[in-house]
Amino acid sequence: MADTAPAIDVDGISYSYGDTLAVRGVSLQVEPGEIFGLLGPNGAGKSTTVKMLTGQLQPSAGMIRVLGMDGSGDNAEIQARIGVCFEEKNLYSAMTAVENLKFFASLFGIRPFDPMPLLERVDLAARGDDKVGDYSKGMRQRLMMARALVNQPDVLFLDEPTDGLDPVSARTIQGMIREEAAGGAAVLLTTHDMWEADSLSDRVAFINQGEILALDAPETLKLQHGQRSVRIRARRGPNEVEELVIPLEGADAAGEVQRAIAELDLLTIHTEEATLEDVFVAYAGRGLDA
Amino acid sequence: MNLGRAWRISAREFRLGPRSPIFVYAILLPIVMSLLISAVFGDLLDPNPRLAISDQGYTELTDAAEGMEGIAVTRVDKPGDLREAVEAHDFDAGLVLAPDFGRALSSGGDPELEFYVSGSSLASDRVLLAAAATDLVAGAAGESAPVAISVVPVGDEDFVPIGDRLLPIVIFYAVVIAALFLPASSILDEREKHTLDAVLVTPTRMSEVLVGKGLLGVIMGVLLGVVSLALNQALANRPLEVMLFLLVGSIMMAEIGLILGSLVKDANSLYTAIKGAGVFIALPVVFIIWPTLPQWIPKLTPTYYFLQPVYDIAISGMSLTDFWVELAVACALCVAFGLLVSAVGRRAEIRLAWAA
Numbered sequence: 001m002a003d004t005a006p007a008i009d010v011d012g013i014s015y016s017y018g019d020t021l022a023v024r025g026v027s028l029q030v031e032p033g034e035i036f037g038l039l040g041p042n043g044a045g046k047s048t049t050v051k052m053l054t055g056q057l058q059p060s061a062g063m064i065r066v067l068g069m070d071g072s073g074d075n076a077e078i079q080a081r082i083g084v085c086f087e088e089k090n091l092y093s094a095m096t097a098v099e100n101l102k103f104f105a106s107l108f109g110i111r112p113f114d115p116m117p118l119l120e121r122v123d124l125a126a127r128g129d130d131k132v133g134d135y136s137k138g139m140r141q142r143l144m145m146a147r148a149l150v151n152q153p154d155v156l157f158l159d160e161p162t163d164g165l166d167p168v169s170a171r172t173i174q175g176m177i178r179e180e181a182a183g184g185a186a187v188l189l190t191t192h193d194m195w196e197a198d199s200l201s202d203r204v205a206f207i208n209q210g211e212i213l214a215l216d217a218p219e220t221l222k223l224q225h226g227q228r229s230v231r232i233r234a235r236r237g238p239n240e241v242e243e244l245v246i247p248l249e250g251a252d253a254a255g256e257v258q259r260a261i262a263e264l265d266l267l268t269i270h271t272e273e274a275t276l277e278d279v280f281v282a283y284a285g286r287g288l289d290a
Numbered sequence: 291m292n293l294g295r296a297w298r299i300s301a302r303e304f305r306l307g308p309r310s311p312i313f314v315y316a317i318l319l320p321i322v323m324s325l326l327i328s329a330v331f332g333d334l335l336d337p338n339p340r341l342a343i344s345d346q347g348y349t350e351l352t353d354a355a356e357g358m359e360g361i362a363v364t365r366v367d368k369p370g371d372l373r374e375a376v377e378a379h380d381f382d383a384g385l386v387l388a389p390d391f392g393r394a395l396s397s398g399g400d401p402e403l404e405f406y407v408s409g410s411s412l413a414s415d416r417v418l419l420a421a422a423a424t425d426l427v428a429g430a431a432g433e434s435a436p437v438a439i440s441v442v443p444v445g446d447e448d449f450v451p452i453g454d455r456l457l458p459i460v461i462f463y464a465v466v467i468a469a470l471f472l473p474a475s476s477i478l479d480e481r482e483k484h485t486l487d488a489v490l491v492t493p494t495r496m497s498e499v500l501v502g503k504g505l506l507g508v509i510m511g512v513l514l515g516v517v518s519l520a521l522n523q524a525l526a527n528r529p530l531e532v533m534l535f536l537l538v539g540s541i542m543m544a545e546i547g548l549i550l551g552s553l554v555k556d557a558n559s560l561y562t563a564i565k566g567a568g569v570f571i572a573l574p575v576v577f578i579i580w581p582t583l584p585q586w587i588p589k590l591t592p593t594y595y596f597l598q599p600v601y602d603i604a605i606s607g608m609s610l611t612d613f614w615v616e617l618a619v620a621c622a623l624c625v626a627f628g629l630l631v632s633a634v635g636r637r638a639e640i641r642l643a644w645a646a
Contacts, residue, residue, distance in 0.1 A: 017644060054491045056643040076493040084491040090484035092302075094309050106298045107492040147488070 005068050007032045007155050007186030008053060013062030014210075015048050022048045024210045025062070032154070035177060035187040037201030037218075039194065039280065041287075045210040046190040047087075050157050053188070054084050067154055080108060083153030087160040089140045093133035097124055097143050100132060101150055108151040118146040123172060138169030145173050149180070156180055156187045162196060174200060194276040206280050213283040218276055225279040229272045230257050234264035241267065291501070295494055299502025300509070303476060312475050320464035320514050324521035327456050338362040339415035341422070342384040344372040351387060351430050361422055373406055382411035383419040395430060403427065413454050413605045417526045454605050457522055458578040461600055462593070464518040465536065466571065469511030469543035470550075471564065473503040477551035477638075478560055486642060496639045500631055503551075504544040511540025515600070524604040531610040532603050538620045539596030545627035546571075546592075552631075552638035574598055592627075595620035 008030040015023045023045040030036040038046050051057040053064060055075030064071030066078045092100050098115050105113035119125040122142035132140060141161070148156060158177065162170040177200055181187050191197050197204050198218045205215040214221060228248040236242045242264070246256045248271075261269070281287055307313040340362045345352040346369075356363045366372040369386045376384040384406040394401035405423055407416050477499070480486040489499060515536040519525040525532060546567075554560045574588035574597045588594040599613040610617070 051643050056487070056491060057640075074495075076495070079491055080493045082491070084488070086484070086487060088484045088487070090488045092306075092485055093483075094306055095302075099305075103298070103302055104488070104492065107295060107489065107494050109295075109493075151492075 006030060006065075007034075007067055008036075008188060009063075009065040010049075010053070011063045013049070013052055013059040013064060015052060015057055015059055017048075022210050023052070023059075026207070026210070026212055027062075028205055028212065028215060030155075030186045030188055032186050033181055033184050034202045035181045035189060035200050037197035037204035038188060038190045038207060039192065039197050039204055039276065040207035041192060044207045046207055047159065048210075049207070050159060050188065050190055054082060054157055055079055080151065081153055082155045082157065083148035083151060085144050085148040085156070085158045085161050087163060089137070089144060091132045091140060091143060091147070094131065096129050096131055097135075097146075098128045100143065101147060104147050105150045110151060113150070115146075115150075118149055121149075121176060122146045138165050141165055142169055142172060145176055149176075154185055156185050158187065158189045160191055160193075161189070162193070163191075170196075194280070198276050204276065206283055208280075208284040208286075214279070221279045222274045222276065225274060225282045227274060231268075231270045231272050232257075232260050232264065233267040233269075234260070235267055236265075245272075291495070291497055292493075293498075293501070296498040296501040296505065299489075299494075299499055300505040303472075303503065303506045313472065316468045316472055316510065317514065319467055320460050320518040321521065323460050323463060324518045327460065328522060339383070339411070339419050340364065340381045341419050342366045342372050342375055342381040344369045344384065344386045346387055346389040347392060350392070351426055354426055354429060355385075355422070358422060358426075361419065369404075376406040376408050379408045379410040381408065382415040383407045383423075385423055395427075413524060413527070413607070415523075417607075418523075421526075454522075454524070455579050457519075457524055457605060458575040458597055458601050460518045460522060461515060461536075461597060462572060462575050464514035465511045465539050465596075466543055466593070468514045469507040469540040470547035472510055472547065473507040473544050474547035474551035474554075474560055474564070475557070476503050476506065477548060478554060478557060481551075481638070481642060482556065484642075490639065490642070496635045497632070500548050500552075500635045504541075504548055504631075507544030507547055508537070508540045511543060512536050515540065519600075519604055527605075527607055528603050528609055532600055534610070535596045535599045535603070535613070535617070535620070538617065538624060539593070539600070541624050542592055542596065542620060542627060545624065545631050548631045549627065549634050552634045592620075592623050595623065 006029040008028070010029070011027050012025045013023060013027075014021065014025055026045070026049055028036070038049065040046050048057065052059045053066060053071065055071065055078060058072060067081055069078050071078060092103070095103065097119060101115035101118060102113055105111070105115070115128065116125055119128045122145055124139060124142060124146070127135070127139065132143065135143065145161065148158070156177075161173050161177070165173070174196070177187055177189070189197065189200060201218060203215065203217050204221065206213040216224075230246045230248065232244040232246070234242045234244065244260060244264075246253060246260065250256070277287060338360055341355065342364050343352050343355060344366045352363075352365065355361065364381065366375060366384070372381075372384040372386060375381050386404040386406075388401065391401050391403065403423075405420065407420070477486075480489070486499065490496060512533065516525065516533060519532065550560060550563050550567075554563055570591055571593045573591045574594040577583050577585060577588040578598065578601050588598070595616045599616050602608040602612070603610070
């Protein structure tokens with residue numbers, strides 16, 4: 001397989017839970033070194049899609065190739081080269097962080113394994129011998145991230161990796177995601193946090209009711225489907241503030257902005273652009289938290 | 291199937307065992323029960339088997355017996371008195387040495403030796419005293435005993451001491467709690483906490499998880515079964531044959547544990563299922579304790595096919611040749627439960643992916 005092949009190549013996969021079709025005809029590709037955001041509200045089909053990619057579920061239709069290997073049937077070879085960070089903090093709480101990492105390394109057949117470099121990356125080296133049951137939520141999530149990296153994976157699947165975390169832990173994890181991608185790993189990020197997806201992802205796909213609605217770079221989607229504008233707040237009298245929104249799509253947008261700056265007693269001036277949330281609403285007719 | 295990975299699953303369980311209340315409970319319960327039964331009904335507080343000897347002229351053997359450690363030897367003048375004393379369970383066993391015993395032994399003859407055993411004595415004491423008597427004669431005459439020892443049970447032949455009679459309960463707890471409950475609770479715990487999801491996205495297969503957890507149950511079941519029998523001094527008679535049935539029983543129980551752990555919804559359901567099934571799987575214990583009950587009934591339960599052989603070999607002096615049919619049925623049950631484990635495991639894996 002050539003180096004240019006997609007790390008993840010999915011074509012028309014579907015899955016049903018009984019009579020309920022959860023994923024229908026999803027197709028996407030993720031290149032090595034790319035961070036790909038899969039965005040959608042709860043129940044949209046994100047987790048089911050990822051479970052098919054990680055070998056937990058077998059698609060009822062369609063084709064999956066991960067790292068050039070067929071994803072149908074026994075996926076042990078694929079699973080040896082992927083890392084998965086679950087939304088659920090499913091660590092062994094009676095074990096220490098060191099024991100957790102060593103155990104998972106042993107399942108990958110990695111021996112000898114030194115957990116300290118990974119624990120240092122997630123700022124847990126000093127607490128490595130403490131039981132995970134005594135960890136805070138942020139510490140557990142950082143350890144989850146470390147666990148996903150024990151086998152130095154070529155593909156990373158991250159499910160809501162910063163959900164509910166304090167800003168410091170969130171920044172640590174986002175930094176690691178960027179480092180892994182910079183090192184050549186393909187990262188598939190599922191989230192309903194549009195800001196995180198926007199700031200991390202090279203490309204995003206919107207998924208709703210099991211179908212992909214749009215797939216492109218965040219900037220492109222925002223430009224295609226959002227409205228850029230300049231929002232100006234100016235003083236009109238001693239106790240009165242005027243707010244002015246000038247769409248940048250207009251023919252004389254630049255002139256209008258210049259005139260406002262020259263003529264008004266400006267308080268603030270901001271450029272505004274559509275958020276991914278706006279774009280999602282435009283596609284799905286509903287918000288991400290709906 | 292990667293057995294190395296299955297063993298690593300087991301090894302994790304063993305390493306974490308001392309931190310798990312269920313694990314500690316499974317180990318302590320049969321041991322505490324054994325000690326209690328030995329203390330109350332057995333010979334824990336009266337450790338030396340009592341041997342009476344009526345020596346009619348061959349004092350060297352009696353002297354040697356008195357020099358043996360672990361046996362309380364008492365000389366009785368008349369053979370008739372000895373027999374009466376053994377019948378009354380004043381002694382666990384009695385040995386009658388005829389007046390010409392020593393002469394016959396030294397001239398290479400074939401002297402006869404009468405060995406009385408009290409029906410009320412513990413099986414372990416009987417085995418110990420019979421072995422000691424054989425050793426004594428062998429020591430006096432050469433490497434092998436040139437005498438025919440006729441063992442004559444006296445007193446109530448059907449009497450089984452209460453300490454021996456309660457042994458099936460200890461074996462049941464040792465094997466069932468360890469072999470069934472440990473794998474069941476372990477796999478359920480991993481399902482509930484979703485740690486199994488994390489394991490199953492590594493190259494680890496569900497079959498390896500099941501084998502690993504089953505191995506935990508089998509090793510603990512056999513180990514605790516052996517320890518419990520040893521504590522009750524019931525492992526002297528054909529220990530390898532007893533261990534064979536403990537092994538088969540532990541495999542069977544571990545498989546049932548894996549099925550329950552894979553199927554039940556939560557810990558409450560597991561306890562309910564074990565309580566419900568407990569009546570069924572504990573049935574042979576009741577019928578061993580009360581042997582006058584109809585003995586075809588316990589044959590309807592899978593546990594009969596290892597509990598009864600273990601008991602009869604350890605206590606009643608029977609052997610593997612008496613239990614070929616039971617062994618074959620137990621092995622067939624293991625195969626059937628194994629197939630069921632495989633099917634239930636596949637179903638559990640899908641349900642796990644659906645639920646998370």
